[in-house]
Amino acid sequence: MHTSGxxxxxxxxxxxLVGLAATGILLTGCATAESPEATRPLTGGTLTYASGDAExxxxxxxxxxxxxxxxxxxxxxxxxxxxxxxxxxIPWLADSWTESADGLAWDFTLAAGVSFTDGTPLDAxxxxxxxxxxxxxETASSTGYLALGKVTxxxxxxxxxxxxxxxxxxxxxxxxxxxxxxxxxxxTALARSQDENCAxxxxxxPFQVEKWVQQESITLxxxxxxxxxxxxxxxxxxxxxxxxxxxxxxxxxxxxxxLQSGDADVIDNAQPDTIVQAEKxxxxxxxxxxxxxxxNRIELNSGRAPFNDPLVREAFIRSANxxxxxxxxxxxxxERSYSAxxxxxxxxxxxxxxxxxxxxxxxxLLDSAGWTERDSNGYRVKDGERLTVDFPVSTNQxxxxxxxxxxxxxxxxxxxxxxxxxxxxxxxxxxxxxxxNDYDAVSAPYTKVGPDVLRILFHSDGITPAPSGYxxxxxxxxxxxxxxxxxxxxxxxDADERAALYADAQSQVLAGFYILPxxxxxxxxxLGTDVVGARxxxxxxxxxxxxxxxx
Amino acid sequence: MSDLEIQAGLGxxxxxxxxxxxxxxxxxxxxxxxxxxxxxxxxLVTAALFPALVAPGDPLGIxxxxxxxxxxxxxxxxxxxxxxDIYTRVSHGTGSSLLIGTLATVIGLGLGxxxxxxxxxxxxxxxxxxxxxxxxxxxxxxxxxxxxxxxIFGPGVATATIAVGLxxxxxxxxxxxxxxxxxxxxxxxxxATVLGRSPVQILMRHILPNTLAPLFVLGTLGIGQAIVWASxxxxxxxGSAPPAAEWGAMLSAGRTYIxxxxxxxxxxxxxxxxxxxxxxxxxxxxxxxxRRA
Numbered sequence: 001m002h003t004s005g006x007x008x009x010x011x012x013x014x015x016x017l018v019g020l021a022a023t024g025i026l027l028t029g030c031a032t033a034e035s036p037e038a039t040r041p042l043t044g045g046t047l048t049y050a051s052g053d054a055e056x057x058x059x060x061x062x063x064x065x066x067x068x069x070x071x072x073x074x075x076x077x078x079x080x081x082x083x084x085x086x087x088x089x090i091p092w093l094a095d096s097w098t099e100s101a102d103g104l105a106w107d108f109t110l111a112a113g114v115s116f117t118d119g120t121p122l123d124a125x126x127x128x129x130x131x132x133x134x135x136x137x138e139t140a141s142s143t144g145y146l147a148l149g150k151v152t153x154x155x156x157x158x159x160x161x162x163x164x165x166x167x168x169x170x171x172x173x174x175x176x177x178x179x180x181x182x183x184x185x186x187x188t189a190l191a192r193s194q195d196e197n198c199a200x201x202x203x204x205x206p207f208q209v210e211k212w213v214q215q216e217s218i219t220l221x222x223x224x225x226x227x228x229x230x231x232x233x234x235x236x237x238x239x240x241x242x243x244x245x246x247x248x249x250x251x252x253x254x255x256x257x258x259l260q261s262g263d264a265d266v267i268d269n270a271q272p273d274t275i276v277q278a279e280k281x282x283x284x285x286x287x288x289x290x291x292x293x294x295x296n297r298i299e300l301n302s303g304r305a306p307f308n309d310p311l312v313r314e315a316f317i318r319s320a321n322x323x324x325x326x327x328x329x330x331x332x333x334x335e336r337s338y339s340a341x342x343x344x345x346x347x348x349x350x351x352x353x354x355x356x357x358x359x360x361x362x363x364x365l366l367d368s369a370g371w372t373e374r375d376s377n378g379y380r381v382k383d384g385e386r387l388t389v390d391f392p393v394s395t396n397q398x399x400x401x402x403x404x405x406x407x408x409x410x411x412x413x414x415x416x417x418x419x420x421x422x423x424x425x426x427x428x429x430x431x432x433x434x435x436x437n438d439y440d441a442v443s444a445p446y447t448k449v450g451p452d453v454l455r456i457l458f459h460s461d462g463i464t465p466a467p468s469g470y471x472x473x474x475x476x477x478x479x480x481x482x483x484x485x486x487x488x489x490x491x492x493x494d495a496d497e498r499a500a501l502y503a504d505a506q507s508q509v510l511a512g513f514y515i516l517p518x519x520x521x522x523x524x525x526x527l528g529t530d531v532v533g534a535r536x537x538x539x540x541x542x543x544x545x546x547x548x549x550x551x
Numbered sequence: 552m553s554d555l556e557i558q559a560g561l562g563x564x565x566x567x568x569x570x571x572x573x574x575x576x577x578x579x580x581x582x583x584x585x586x587x588x589x590x591x592x593x594x595l596v597t598a599a600l601f602p603a604l605v606a607p608g609d610p611l612g613i614x615x616x617x618x619x620x621x622x623x624x625x626x627x628x629x630x631x632x633x634x635x636d637i638y639t640r641v642s643h644g645t646g647s648s649l650l651i652g653t654l655a656t657v658i659g660l661g662l663g664x665x666x667x668x669x670x671x672x673x674x675x676x677x678x679x680x681x682x683x684x685x686x687x688x689x690x691x692x693x694x695x696x697x698x699x700x701x702x703i704f705g706p707g708v709a710t711a712t713i714a715v716g717l718x719x720x721x722x723x724x725x726x727x728x729x730x731x732x733x734x735x736x737x738x739x740x741x742x743a744t745v746l747g748r749s750p751v752q753i754l755m756r757h758i759l760p761n762t763l764a765p766l767f768v769l770g771t772l773g774i775g776q777a778i779v780w781a782s783x784x785x786x787x788x789x790g791s792a793p794p795a796a797e798w799g800a801m802l803s804a805g806r807t808y809i810x811x812x813x814x815x816x817x818x819x820x821x822x823x824x825x826x827x828x829x830x831x832x833x834x835x836x837x838x839x840x841x842r843r844a
Contacts, residue, residue: 251806252807253806253807253808253809253810256810257810271807271808273619273807273808273810273811273812274810274811276811277810277811321615324615324616325615325633327615327616328615328616328618328619328632328633328634329615329618329632329633395788400804400807401632401807403793404632404633404804407613407633407793407794408613408615408633410794411611411612411613411633411794412613422792422793422794423792424788424792424793
């Protein structure tokens with residue numbers, strides 16, 4: 001799998017790592033280095049990536065729009081803009097952009113001379129076709145669709161200038177457009193049937209989809225004509241790797257074993273215990289990339305009993321001992337969160353006092369909510385009904401350590417009298433359970449660049465399903481005051497005003513006990529030391545292998 | 552317990568020390584393997600009926616701050632990722648594993664008995680039909696048949712039990728049919744027929760009683776296999792759901808940490824193996840005795 005004959009170039013690799021550090025990329029575990037001039041990446045070779053996420057059912061992230069799609073599509077699709085390590089929006093397929101004075105029109109000037117891998121040129125019409133594709137209900141987009149909620153129309157101002165017109169100002173538009181779910185695909189390819197486009201989407205990226213053997217792997221090969229790296233890339237021109245084999249190994253122990261044996265060069269979704277092992281090892285490098293957007297949290301369904309009663313929600317939150325669980329299960333690889341937002345979001349508001357473990361307070365709250373009796377198993381009872389919490393768990397999205405965390409919450413909540421019914425299920429059954437409103441608690445990752453994720457998760461509009469059938473407001477927060485704050489925050493352009501509005505909205509969400517924050521949604525990648533130059537894109541922390549090479 | 556020990560003691564009595572005695576094989580009723588298997592089976596039955604006797608703790612009780620502890624005097628089999636005591640969980644898991652294994656075997660034997668009797672008693676047309684049906688079922692490996700059943704009826708302890716029972720039924724049916732045919736052609740059945748007994752009477756009075764003894768042996772042997780299969784289904788997430796103390800589910804949970812906490816999967820695995828081995832050893836012992844008698 002690795003190119004042979006390059007095994008003795010250790011010095012070059014070490015300096016390569018320093019070169020990466022200089023570009024602001026965090027690679028832990030690297031050794032001391034020599035002069036940066038000696039870095040000369042080697043072309044060729046095949047990198048094997050083993051993913052623990054679910055295999056996408058469609059490789060076009062416009063369709064649906066989940067994280068597994070984003071992981072792989074980052075290799076072959078590109079967005080209009082990107083973000084650098086400081087969180088600033090930087091040019092990608094769009095060279096520059098301007099916003100009209102009223103905030104209702106945005107003009108994007110596209111990079112010149114860029115073509116999709118099928119030869120179609122990137123122009124204003126191509127971007128129009130993509131926006132139309134995401135907004136078409138037949139595409140069944142959820143993530144991209146929700147992000148473009150305010151976009152009402154597009155115009156081709158000239159061949160390379162496209163204008164988006166909005167129903168109201170959107171302070172999150174650039175952040176939304178930087179995400180892989182809004183990547184720009186070839187309009188020629190989009191014109192094919194959805195099945196065809198799902199199997200081989202066509203973009204402008206450094207690699208292109210060659211072959212997809214379902215249940216096994218996706219083969220990506222280098223785009224020889226590549227000329228559109230984001231502004232923060234380390235080089236220009238085509239990628240160094242010949243190809244990438246994208247495999248799916250759902251079992252975390254097997255995935256780690258594949259990395260140790262050299263069958264895989266990079267793995268994702270590393271378990272805390274393997275991260276701790278890897279940090280001690282000198283043959284594996286840990287790349288930690290917290291995801292932006294929401295923190296990892298349990299959402300309590302306020303749309304039906306028992307969690308339609310705020311006292312019961314608070315009681316549940318007070319009854320859960322999360323601190324000890326995070327300490328023991330994540331072994332220092334993740335910090336406890338007390339916020340609705342990821343710690344990488346500068347506007348995150350944290351409320352540690354609201355989420356302290358306090359079983360006595362929890363008992364008192366249940367008493368005042370009328371759940372005063374207990375049955376023979378110790379569970380609380382009211383009007384002959386047991387206090388039961390249905391908790392469907394997606395085994396594709398929740399790593400084993402997270403599932404153990406839910407078991408510990410189940411055990412501590414039992415002492416207060418909650419019967420938590422954990423039901424592990426695959427992704428599609430889990431979507432079905434949510435769609436049928438058949439849950440009381442759920443933990444769903446939601447990754448989005450910027451604080452606008454709050455609007456997606458907590459605005460009452462989010463209770464209405466997107467065309468894919470997915471709705472993001474799992475807590476079913478339906479509060480006009482919160483709606484008003486989030487709508488206003490999404491419109492104002494003044495940074496301070498925006499920050500104040502989001503802070504207010506977050507405080508109200510936290511104080512309403514709709515969510516139990518757990519820890520940051522994190523991407524932990526483990527890489528063999530033969531992989532140099534891989535990094536996570538600072539947009540939604542998906543890996544990119546454009547600058548990567550194998551020694 | 553005492554009964555077995557007394558017999559085991561007899562086995563080691565001075566009388567058996569005389570290897571030249573022609574009666575020795577008869578007197579030496581229990582081998583070392585059988586005694587060990589019997590003792591382990593006794594432990595299992597105790598754990599299944601009175602789990603608090605062998606492990607007083609709570610199998611679901613967590614203690615996050617003492618997670619991942621290696622086996623020690625305080626935690627004989629170590630602790631898991633939530634600080635639960637593995638020995639307690641393995642002991643409390645015995646009940647469900649034995650219950651699933653026994654019920655599945657009863658279902659398999661019951662179905663096998665019905666199919667085998669139909670084939671063996673109702674003439675060539677039924678025999679032919681049942682046999683072809685069994686051959687179709689044999690074309691699927693047993694576990695695949697169980698998976699198919701779970702696919703249709705959904706995962707869970709009840710469906711896993713029935714699924715394992717169904718998967719084992721064709722094998723039993725075939726053995727029972729063969730046994731029936733050989734008993735049916737024996738002299739005492741012919742005699743009964745000549746005496747004018749009705750077919751139902753012959754079946755109930757003569758054929759079934761002579762078929763059921765070997766069935767008991769089959770069942771004992773089958774329990775071990777059924778437990779392994781049921782554990783396999785739980786391991787795949789199709790039987791008991793975590794954090795239930797069930798061997799297969801525990802094995803599956805431990806798999807994640809196999810590189811750093813071997814005891815999490817080793818002890819549940821050991822119990823599955825020992826249970827299957829002791830059930831087989833006991834079954835073989837009974838089989839030998841039945842054959843000799």
